[in-house]
Amino acid sequence: MFALVDCNNFYVSCERVFRPDLNDRPVVVLSNNDGCIIARSNEAKALGIKMGEPAFKIADFLRQNRVAVFSSNYALYGDLSHRVMSTLGRFTPELEVYSIDEAFLNLAGLSVRLEEYAWKIRATVLKNIGIPVSVGVGPTKVLAKVANHYAKKVPENQGIYVLDSPAKIDEALKFFAIDEVWGIGRQYSRLLKSRGVETAWDFIQLQDGWVKKRMTVVGLRVKKELEGVSCLEMKLVPSAKKAICTSRSFGESQTELEPLREAVATYATRCAEKLRRQHSYAGMLMVFIHTNGFKRNEPQYERNFVCKLPTPTNSTMELIRYALFALEAIYRKGYRYKKAGVLALDIVSENQVQGALFDRVDRAKHTAVMKTLDAINSKYGRDTLKIAAQGIGENKKWKLRQEKLSPSYTTKWDDIITVRV
DNA sequence: TCTGGGGTCCTAGGACCC
C-alpha cells in the first residue's frame, strides 16, 4: 500500500503558521512578481477566486472582501517543506518527496492499521510543523492520489481516506471525474470525453490497445494503476536535473542593455549554483529575452541564443561570460523587454567531463574559487560575495516586484519572531 | 501599471552505422 500525503493549500498554510490571526480569513499567495494567484485558502476558494487569475484584475475584489494577500516567499515554503518531509520520513522506510508539498510513503511491510496510521501521520505533521495535510492510501500510487482527493474534498473524511477493498475502489472510481486523474491532462481528457469517458471507471473499461495507441505507454500505465496493478515505482533518490533554468519577469520592462546584462548575469549565477549543488557541469547554455506578449499594441520581439561550451563548466565566471555574449548577440534596441532567462543544458556529472585539447581556462583555480564563494555565501547569505557583472546597489528596476512579502521567519536571523515575556 | 517558474517522459522520423 502507498500513502500520498499532500499539504493543504501549502503556501497559504505556511503563511498562517506564523500568522494564526489569518486562520479563518481568506488568504491568497501570488506568483513571482506579484502576478497571478497561485495558492488560495478554502475561504478564498469559496469566494470564487480562481487559480492562475492575474491579481491586478481582481485587486478591487480582494480589497472589498478583506483577502490577505502575500508575495511568494520561497525561503519560507522551502524550509517548512523540509521539516514536513523529515517528519514524514519517520513513518516509512521509503519516502518519495514528489514535490514541495507532496510525498509518497511506501507502507508495504508495516504491520499497522492503515486508517489509524494515516491519522497519526496527519496529527504528527500538524503538531510538529503546524501544516494541515491530507492522507490518501491505496494499493497503487495513482489510487493513493484518488484516495487523497476524497480525503481532502469530502469534509466527513477529515483529511484521511483509505482505499483498502475492491468494492471501495470501484465506488471511488465511479464518481471520479476523468480530468482529476493524475496523468490525465487537458488534451487527454478532451480526447477521452469525446469517446464518452467521463469518469475514471469509464476509462478502465477501454481496451488496453486503444489506450496505448492514443495515449502511449504513459496512459496505459495510468489505466493499469487505476485497475490496481502497481507500475509506478518509488523514487527514493532524486536524480540530477538534465536541464536547469533560471528565468524571471522584470519588475518593470527594460529597454537598455545594461540592466539586461545584470539580470542575465544574475540568472547565470543561479544556474551555476544549482549545477554545483548537484555536482554537475553544463555543456551548453541558452539565453532568451522577450517583450511582453500581453501588450498587443507594443512591438514584439523574442529570441534565444544557444552557446556550445568548449568544455563543460559550472564556474559562475565562465557561465556569465558566455551568457553575456549570447545576450549581446540577440539584444536589439527599441523594444521593451519583460523577461529574460538562462538555461543550462547538456548537463553531465562532474566525474564524466570530457576536457578540451586547447582549453586555456585554469579549471582547478575556478573550482577552488567557486568552492570558497559557495562557502562564504552559504554562511553569510546569498550574494554576499558576487561577480560585479550582476550589478551593485539596491532598488534595481528589473528585480522582482514583491510588495507583500512576509518575513523569512525560519531562515533569516533578523526575521525571527520575538516573544514578549 | 499590472498576466509565474521549473521540470519530466515518450514517440516518430531522419540520419547514420555495420
Added chain:
DNA sequence: TCTGGGGTCCTAGGACCC
C-alpha cells in the same frame, strides 16, 4: 520476378506534473 537485417543517436513536438 526479385533488391536484407539489425541497430543507435538525435531532434522536434506533444503530452504531463507541481
